[in-house]
Each structure stands twice: as structure tokens, then as C-alpha cells.
Amino acid sequence: MAITYRDPLEQLQRELDRMLESAFGSAGASAAGVYPPVNVFDAGEEYVIKAELPGVDPGKIEVNVENETVSFRGERTFDEPNRDVAYHRREREQGQFRRVVRIPGRLASETARAEYRDGVLTIRVPKAKETRPRRVEIKAD
Amino acid sequence: MSPSDIEARPKQKIERREESTRPGAYFHPAVDIFEAADELVLLADMPGVSPDSIDVNLEGDQLTIEGRVKPEDYEGLKPLHVEYGVGGFWRRFTLGEAIDCESIKAQIKGGVLALHLPKAERARARRITVQAS
The missing domain is CATH 2.60.40.790 (Immunoglobulin-like)
Structure with missing residues (x-):
């Protein structure tokens, strides 16, 4: 018998996704700033x-x-790094x-x-x- | 000068994750990466991820970070109003520097992963003095 692994988060994720899309479209709330x-x-x-x-x-x-x-x-x-550094990526605000x-x-x-x-x-x-x-x-x- | 307001950016959902065995949604964490003389430092925003549910993996020059959120944090909760999706975080980077794998240090605090990647001895920057004639 096959055992199906079910993530308990999955159902919630689906529900969150559905509500997100219906409220804001796929971009989510952050699109509204x-x-x-x-x-x-x-x-x-x-x-x-x-x-x-x-x-x-x-x-x-x-x-x-x-x-x-x-x-x-x-x-x-x-905290800014207190030494000489070169940023490769800076995405966090x-x-x-x-x-x-x-x-x-x-x-x-x-x-x-x-x-x-x-x-x-x-x-x-x-x-x-x-x-x-x-x-x-x-x-x- | 007063600090400015944070500009909202939507969480980036990952549609296809390589080698995914677990179901569920994953998002791209926002990162800062900076390079100092002796190391690379990576900071990643992974809210909801605790120290025991994070994996950092370096294979060759491929660095992968993955964090999972705890389903029990959402037990018995019925969503009424939703502005963001919930799930794990996953991101992969190709490192341009040779890293000393043995001495990588990782720490997560307040949902921010801090990864210190010391450069391998041969990759450390050598300062070359240019002499004026």
C-alpha cells in the first residue's frame, strides 16, 4: 500500500493562495504597497x-x-558592517x-x-x- | 533625517523548485550578500523559520539554503483576511569564490539567516601595490 505524505500546511497554503488571489490577484497585497x-x-x-x-x-x-x-x-x-565590504546583492530593506x-x-x-x-x-x-x-x-x- | 518607510515587495513564490521532495509552497528569501577581504557574508530573511528547520548546503560552487515553517503555528486557525502566503524558503546561489567549507558558520535569529563563508586561502584577495615611477 502506498503511503501518501501530506503536509499539514498544504491545505492552509491552498486556502491562503485562493484568498490571496481573489483579494489582490496573484501579485498579492504587497502590490498595493x-x-x-x-x-x-x-x-x-x-x-x-x-x-x-x-x-x-x-x-x-x-x-x-x-x-x-x-x-x-x-x-x-x-547594523552596517564595520569594515570594508563590497555588496553583491542588497535586497533587504x-x-x-x-x-x-x-x-x-x-x-x-x-x-x-x-x-x-x-x-x-x-x-x-x-x-x-x-x-x-x-x-x-x-x-x- | 527621519528614516524612510519600508517599501513593500511581494513575496516571490517559487513555481518550480529543483529536487523538491516535499510538497507545499516555497518562497524566495530576500538576501543581502557582501564580500569582505576574508569572507562572504549572506543574510537572508526567512520569517517563521526556527534554528532546527534550516538547511545550508554547499556542493561545489552551489550554495543552497532552505528553511521550513512549522505547521503547528497555524493549527486551528481559520483565515479571515489574507495578504501573504505562508511556506518555506529556498534559494540557490553559484559562488564565484572558493570557500573553505570546513569553517562555514550559520546562525538564524529573529528569522534572519546569517551565513559566514570564509574564503579559501588561495582565493583571498592579495593587495598589490602599484608603484609610481
Whole structure:
């Protein structure tokens, strides 16, 4: 029997691709000139906002959550080599960034949390209590 | 002078990757490469890639870097609004310099791979003084 290797990321990738293309065409959001691009996810009880910000000092990122808006700003700066070097390629950019993201639902902003790991900023904001999905127990006699 | 805003560039998806055995999307990481007297330094943006999921391979003059992201970071997440694709990073370079393979150093921190490629002894630049007559 053949064993099929399935990458658990594959399904998500396909879904992301489909949503990307329908929203922006194949060029993606960056064609619209926003940095960094963000992805917003529904995780049941909370919203999860992710942005790729490699090589940024987490101490230089400021995150704000207010009403239905999540915003963050910061700066990406590199140490220049302190010796004589010749650049072959220079594709990485430095500078300031700022994004404001509207979330399609009410937020419990006081319990929001953010983490920066492996160059990815992840902001988790619980949904306001009244908008969370509630599981209703069925009683049986 | 205040620093300028970062100009957004779309992530470059790789349509065909050589020798790909794993499924899934791969992207081209943005890189800086600079050369000093004794080494080549390569910096690559690979957000989401942790130190245990990166491969650096030098075969002859072909340098390949590959990083994978963790599927568990996306478990239970339903996309609502999407501006970028998620996947691994892969890129291959042909090195113009002879490299001392034994002393290559690689480090990844904050999603940035830093690769130090020391030049082989014979390839190091020799300074030639031009004498004025």
C-alpha cells in the first residue's frame, strides 16, 4: 500500500493562495504597497493577527488594540558592517513600518497579547464575550 | 533625517523548485550578500523559520539554503483576511569564490539567516601595490 505524505500546511497554503488571489490577484497585497502584509485568522475564542517582520528588535515594536482595531508600528534597522565590504546583492530593506488592521468583530482588548518569534509578530486578541461562539449543552433526562 | 518607510515587495513564490521532495509552497528569501577581504557574508530573511528547520548546503560552487515553517503555528486557525502566503524558503546561489567549507558558520535569529563563508586561502584577495615611477 502506498503511503501518501501530506503536509499539514498544504491545505492552509491552498486556502491562503485562493484568498490571496481573489483579494489582490496573484501579485498579492504587497502590490498595493503596504508593509508588512498581515494575515488575520479566526481561532474560535480569539482573533490571531500575524505579520512577517524578520530581523526587527521586538523592543522597537509597539502594538495597540482599541475597539475593533489592531495597530502596530516599529522600525527595522540593520547594523552596517564595520569594515570594508563590497555588496553583491542588497535586497533587504530597512525603515519604518506601521499597519492598522480592522477586525471584523468586537474585541476584548484588555487581554490582548503579542509575541515575536522567529521573525514573526503574532498578536492574539480575545473576542468580546458576547460575540464568542458558545457551546450549548443539551440536557437529557 | 527621519528614516524612510519600508517599501513593500511581494513575496516571490517559487513555481518550480529543483529536487523538491516535499510538497507545499516555497518562497524566495530576500538576501543581502557582501564580500569582505576574508569572507562572504549572506543574510537572508526567512520569517517563521526556527534554528532546527534550516538547511545550508554547499556542493561545489552551489550554495543552497532552505528553511521550513512549522505547521503547528497555524493549527486551528481559520483565515479571515489574507495578504501573504505562508511556506518555506529556498534559494540557490553559484559562488564565484572558493570557500573553505570546513569553517562555514550559520546562525538564524529573529528569522534572519546569517551565513559566514570564509574564503579559501588561495582565493583571498592579495593587495598589490602599484608603484609610481
